[in-house]
Amino acid sequence: MGHGCCPSSSSSSNSRLDSTSSDSTLISPQKNFFALKLRKRSNSFEMETMKGLFNPTLTPQQQMRRLRHECRYADGQIQGVIKSSTSPYVERRQFRRPCRYAIACCSTVTAIGRDAAPTATAQVERSVVRLGLPSKGRMAEETLNLLKSCQLTVRQLNPRQYTADIPLLPNLEVWFQRPKDIVRKLQSGDLDLGIVGYDTVSEYGQGNEDLVIVHDALEYGACRLALAIPKEGIFENINSIDELSRMTKWTAERPLRVVTGFTYLGPKFLKEKGLKHVAITTADGALESYPAMGTADAIVDLVSSGTTLRENNLKEVEGGTVLQSQAVFVASKRSLSSREGVLEITHEMLERLEAHLSATxxxxxxxxxxxxxxxxxxxxxxxxxxxxxxxxxxxxxxxxxxxxxxxxxxxxxxxxxxxxxxxxxxxxxxxxxxxxxxxxxLTYIFDEETPRWRKLLSQLGM
Ligand SMILES: Nc1ncnc2c1ncn2[C@@H]1O[C@H](COP(=O)(O)OP(=O)(O)OP(=O)(O)O)[C@@H](O)[C@H]1O
Ligand SMILES: O=P(O)(O)OC[C@H]1O[C@H](OP(=O)(O)OP(=O)(O)O)[C@H](O)[C@@H]1O
CATH class of the missing domain: 3.30.70.120 (Alpha-Beta Plaits)
Structure with missing residues (x-):
């Protein structure tokens, strides 16, 4: 895998690109890392930097397409040349509208196929520690608020960027990702640490022993994964999972149809509870509508206030809770044991989180x-x-x-x-x-030494 950077982007035929300044290229010593500086021709002091990691699960072509897309988002009028000089894939592209910006890019992107599994083999060499945080959705804001309360304010230069930093932890990079991707990337070695819901760790971690919960109760994002059935009709007198499993109605020909987004935890739970004839289907949202539509008999979904179930004439049953969840601080054991700096950062984050939560x-x-x-x-x-x-x-x-x-x-x-x-x-x-x-x-209450830290060290065999 080569490494290097292209010179500033070359001029285009309309010769309005101005990229002679070395500032237009930012070189990262890390492999597979790209960095761009977007320079406004009329004002060389106005610069925007984009940083990112080439996603190993995408082909170089797909990656460059995404990059172009991101560049447009960075500023609605960005037009330019994207060039990846040292990789097996070199793209030179001219946009149709007049160019106001020059874009230069250095990369070592390699031709890894889309289907390449996100395993440890795809791990890039790097010295910086990476923390994954939810990029959007209900966990995002509270995660940033919690870190801020611990003086670990996340600094994101541009809301469209996926990377950020925490000034107090200089050797740490923050990566905004979807919760499920945080768990996947912890397993593939692309992230070292993350904050997500316990439900997401359990569903996408699937019992992977490399994942270790450093702090199991960050006190937000509380919900439970539960089985729910209609209140009326054939389920009117069914109030427990045992009663559900004893229903003679379900056969191989006519199984209990369960819809869930949790295709690992859902079936595993139902099997453990002794439900024999079950057909699982998967869907992304509004699962509560499926029983009323007649497309499912039951659902396995997240519940917090219970309002959505109630409003849709559904009920939980005794023994039907798959798991209780809240936000957790999770890490890759492999990273903790082998990547320099991960253990120290984890210790500091854990101490601050614990002390802050104790003081709350x-x-x-x-x-x-x-x-x-x-x-x-x-x-x-x-x-x-x-x-x-x-x-x-x-x-x-x-x-x-x-x-x-x-x-x-x-x-x-x-x-x-x-x-x-x-x-x-x-x-x-x-x-x-x-x-x-x-x-x-009170901002913090620091205890002598946190039991969670001792537990983590013992899980790492230290
Ligand atoms: N009532 C709730 N419903 C769903 N999730 C909840 C609820 N309360 C807390 N949570 C937490 O929020 C997480 C869901 O956040 P969000 O909706 O942003 O993620 P997502 O739907 O998995 O995102 P994406 O679809 O983009 O991958 C859950 O995994 C859970 O940990
Ligand atoms: O018990 P409640 O407080 O009513 O919350 C439960 C609902 O919240 C979640 O949906 P969300 O709003 O995230 O939408 P989604 O189903 O599209 O993910 C979940 O899937 C339930 O539908």
Whole structure:
């Protein structure tokens, strides 16, 4: 596989391309990596950079087509020449409309067929660590918000770009991908870390032992994968999975028709539950409409509030929950063990996530209290049910100067209390003589060493 870059894009026949500046080409030392700079001819200071990775599952032709498409999105008027000089595939393309931009591209794209499996063999050499985040959909925004709350703000220069970074973690690249692709790319080695729903890890990871859950409860994206059947008709008296499996109606000729987007977890679950005559069909959305349309008897789909099921006259049954899900932090064991920097970044991210999540919903309360000694003040505080704090109150003397002498009349107390019981805590503090109460938000609560980190190390055999 060659590596290098083309000179700035060559001029086109309409000679309006201006790309003599070396700035129009950005060279990445990584293989299979492309980088473009789009330069506005009239204003050489206005530049846009696009970075990306050649997708090994696409042919070079498909890849270049996608690249052209992306370039157009970067600016509605971009026209130019795309050139890939060192690869087996070289494209020179002129666009019809007048060119205002020059586009140069360096690549080492190789002719890997579309059907090439995303296995570890397709892994590119790189020194940077890669984190996959959901590019869109219901997980995207909350993922970015969570990272931001942990001071791991993701910086995306252009909303159409698939890459971004986290300034606090310099050796990390962020890749925005569809949740299922994050799981696939962790397995193929194209990503090292990811944040997705546990349902997605389970469905697309299919028990792959290389995937390891680093943090299993990021506290958003909560839902469950569940079997649901119509409330009425033949299912009126069926309220459990056992009752469903005992229905004599289902035969090899007329099986229970189940529609699901979870074609790995769904059938596996039904088999484990002893349902013998089942025909699975797959669909992408609006599964709840299938039973009413008569195209399925049951569905296996995600449920969170249950509204969609209710509105479509469907019900869950006892024992019909395939799995409970929420957002998780997942990693490739292979990357953790062998790629430099992955373990360190994982540790820092895990510590920040845990400390932030521990602090969520907790409030720091500081107050002054008169007393004869720290012990006596502590006793008074501990006599109140809502003032015990995480490990008990911190009580420290407040020194003041009186008649030329240092005296202690007051003690400052610090306690962490749940936000929910804040008002009760304040009332209890006042009742034991607390005054000057300050309330402040907590960013992190760092524990000694997180059990999740110890568990991860043991899973890695460390
Ligand atoms: N009520 C819900 N319905 C569906 N997903 C939910 C729900 N609540 C939380 N989630 C989480 O959000 C994820 C779905 O996000 P999204 O809809 O963006 O993904 P997707 O449909 O898999 O995306 P794509 O179709 O582009 O691959 C689920 O995998 C799950 O973890
Ligand atoms: O229990 P509820 O809160 O009603 O949520 C459940 C619904 O949400 C999801 O659909 P989504 O809105 O993501 O659309 P989709 O089916 O097209 O993916 C899921 O597939 C259910 O249909």
């Amino acid at each position: 919903g907790e409030i720091m309360v500081t107050a002054n209290m008169r007393g004869n000694s720290a012990e006596e003040v502590a006793e008074r505080v501990l006599s109140q049910t809502s003032l015990s704090g995480l490990q008990g109150p911190t009580v420290s003397p407040v020194y003041c100067l009186r008649d030329g002498k240092v005296k202690v009349d007051y003690y400052a107390i610090n306690i962490v209390v749940p936000q929910k019981t804040l008002y009760k805590s304040i009332q209890q503090l006042r009742s034991i003589g607390g005054s000057g109460v300050l309330v402040s938000k």
